[in-house]
Amino acid sequence: MYKLVTKEVLSDVSKKFEVEAPLVAKKAQPGQFIILRVDEQGERVPLTIADSDPERGTITIIFQEVGLTTKCLGQKEAGDYIADFVGPLGKPMEFPEEPGRVIAVGGGVGIAPVYPKVKGFHKAGMDVTSIIGARCKDLLILEDEMRAVSKELHVCTDDGSYGHHGFVSDILQKYLDDGEPIAEIIAVGPLPMMRAIVNQTRPYGVKTVVSLNPVMVDGTGMCGACRVTVGEETKFTCVDGPVFDGHQVDFDELVARSRMYLDQEKKALENCRC
Template sequence: MYPIVRKEILSASVKLFDLKAPLVAAKAKAGQFFILRADEKGERIPLTIADFDREQGTITAIFQEIGAGTRLLGRLEAGDAVLDVVGPLGVPSEIERFDGPVAVVGGGVGIAPIYPIARALKEAGNRVIAIIGARNKELLFWEEKMAAVSDALIVCTDDGSYGRKGFVTDALKDLYEANKDLQRVWAIGPMPMMRAIANTTRPMGVPTIVSMNPLMLDGTGMCGACRVLVGGETKFACVDGPEFDGHLVDFDLALKRLAIYRDEEKRALAALEH
């Protein structure tokens, strides 16, 4: 069993757990994820590693309660434990020292997994400009943590309730106007946001990495549940990703697959509520 050593409520639907998982913490790198199962009946939930503390042997998971599985998970408290944690999985982010500024963009719950990437880029000696955004102020978190690992931070809300009003794509366009030597962009958030970022950076010619979060089952490349089409080739997000070239990902197909999954989720949620 893997104890929850700390729980934090970041917003109405976003929760944070620090989980005691020393073996995962020892190997975790930015960009990787793990699969968690709360109990024998629980579904497998893939979560990107939001932070890790090798000394304490803990990993940080941040999740939004969007489906039956994550809602049940959100009911657990510090002192409870989850049945299993498998990881770290996936290919770590490619971190190197670039000759110009790099940007990291986190939307909504995507702020969590973008944090370790920003930190790793900063530690590698890069000039890191961060953009974080959410629908409204209540859904924002980790502003201070992001500020600590970036040279500049732009905070946006769709409704203007905090920071700059508007989408992260608008902030990125302005950032590019002021930094034409922008070397690379990492974007993590809901798929429509990542698609919008990729569409924004394509004409700029700025390489853009996105982290795909499709349905995952085994996390070992065996079941095929997490397949995504990248540059016309089928890839498995769990073993080939989760990061891919955002300009090559077939987002329309990925969104269609996600919609099918959502219908199933709605049925599972209805069952949970009755």
């Protein structure tokens, strides 16, 4: 059993927990993730390691309540326990090979997986320009944390309730247009957002990496649940990713696979007793 040490409500739908998991905290690196189960009967859910503290032996996870498991998890309180917490899984993030500006783009709860990467760059002495966005101000998360590790931070809301009125892609376009070398763009968020960003950057030939979060079961490359086509090859997100070259990812297939279990998820939510 794993203890939930602290809980923070970031927005109506986003929660943050620190989980006591000293062995995971000892080895966790930016870009990696964990798989948890709330209880013995629960599904396995992958979540990015948003932060880790080897001294305290804790891992920070941030999630949006979008399905049964995340809804049940969101109702837990500090001091409660969950059944399983496995990690760190996946490959740690890599540093850009080319010189130039690094731009990190985070949309919605995708800001959570972007944050440890930007923090990792910041720790390594690299400057990162960050662009974060949400549907409205109340859904925006980790603004202060992102500001602390970014050279510049741009904030956008779809409804104009805070920051730039519009999409993260509007701000990104200005950097693409100004012609200054860009070493790498990191984009994490909902699939439509990541697809839009890679389509936007493709004509400029700027390396654009995305962090994927498909359905996972074992997290060790055995079951094939997390397969994704990258550059016409089948990859397993849990062991080959979760970060991939966005220009090589087959987003049509990924979106179709992400919708495969919508009916079952809906039924499970209707029968939710947590």
